Amino acid sequence: MSETDALMEQYFIVDAHVHLGHGCYGVQKPAKIIDYQRIDGLMNWMSRYHVSMAAVSAIPPMVYRVWKTPYGGNEEVMEAMRRHPDKMIGLWVPNVFEEADIVKKRIDEAVAVHGFKGMKLHPWVQAFPANHPIAYPVFEAAAKHRLPVEFHSGTAPYTTPLLIADVAMRFPEVPVIMGHMGKHDMYHDAIPAARLSDNVYLEFSGNVILAQWEKAVKELGPHRLLFGTDGGNVAAYFLSVMDLEVSEEVKRMILGENALNLFRLKPHMGIP
């Protein structure tokens, strides 16, 4: 076991940003809605990188404007949650183009019947401005169930940090996770946008700037930064956290405790 692996084992790591399902690009049609090998692959990846839990959402329900199956592609996440309930934090991907009452009804079922712990919106792929009223039913349902909504951020024009902060300000009772914290093109907007609303949390997959992470901890508070990789190299992101000039306590918060609190999960066995 490498030095890094041994170190990773000492932490409870929650990856707040992972996906299942076929991707957005170059998809062979017809595409599989549930691919058991993909679920196994995710589990192997989590095991390899000592990830205790992952907040996982499906790509297909974002891609299809008209859902082709009863759950639009969320099925693979449902299956992953069924198989690995102690590992998967399911994030429901709603179809914002459906009628508001249908969107809410589906979320009620997703939460009450299937155990989803939050929602994921990807306005870049789904093609709507992040703060558009078309998404309000999702936030109303999130408020009802006291669950967070995670966004892709950092791709203009639909997922600018400002748009995400704007909708977060309209629904202050809903925790809003700004996935990628502005990513590689709008990272300068992330902290100012989060400053606008206390319910905005920053997840840093797709962003590698250590000084910015340290600034987020300092200015927003350590509880508002989340570990996420978007299915990337967990060890590399972990080592980046290890290199931050923050306390050991803050590193543990970033790596897992903040996500556990946000998704309202009870502390798991294995938390050091």
Next chain:
Amino acid sequence: MRDSFIIDAHVHVGSTYMMCYFTDRRFTASELIAVMDRCGVSKACVSGGGLPHEVKKMNEEVLKAVKAYPDRIIGFVRLQPWFDDVLDDLDFYIRDCGFKGIKLHPMQDMACLLIEPTYDAIFEKAAKYRVPILIHSGTVPWTMPGQFADLALMYPEVKIIMGHSCQNLTYQHLGASVKRAPNLILESSTFGGGIGSARTLGKDRAVYGSNWPAMSMRAALRYVEDAGLTDEERSDVLGMSMARILGINL
């Protein structure tokens, strides 16, 4: 990795454009050497980084670092095309000070690849001195992948290293562009981008870089470790390819 010969192709003293608006901290050569020692990095290609007006001062800092650690630090001169004496700086640092490469940052300097005439003069001098040029890549409209491919075809004798391998919004255009010119080299800072090109594009087409201190050096190395390369490919990416590009005899 500990047994490998490692050259970090993309390192700064001072700061970097990515981080200089988040912190006033400036990193020294001795701090860099300490991180290299910890990570098992033998040599680093170092250019000055930070705010745009600091370019000349940072070149001087790099020269001091090269003199202080001649076996560890390889100087890359950072050139700002809007300075009237930019070509004099090029001559001074490459010809007189033994710097081994050039660093350009078109986005920070507001100088667009293919359009800024001073870049033509810089590329011609790079060909004359036989030194590689490391260029920040991937930012619209300054440094898009197709611009790199066109430039590389215009100056086939110059090795052009694409800093960060366009790991931002232009990445979808990267693959098709790098196939067009054999003198385009992919550099891995930011998510290990381009490492796989060591296999798909051929020998000496991908090099390891960290963009320290913006990014964790050991995190950047981990991307290479996990890339699924053969021993030879990994050895090339970590240092041997960069050694050949720089003309370093080992």
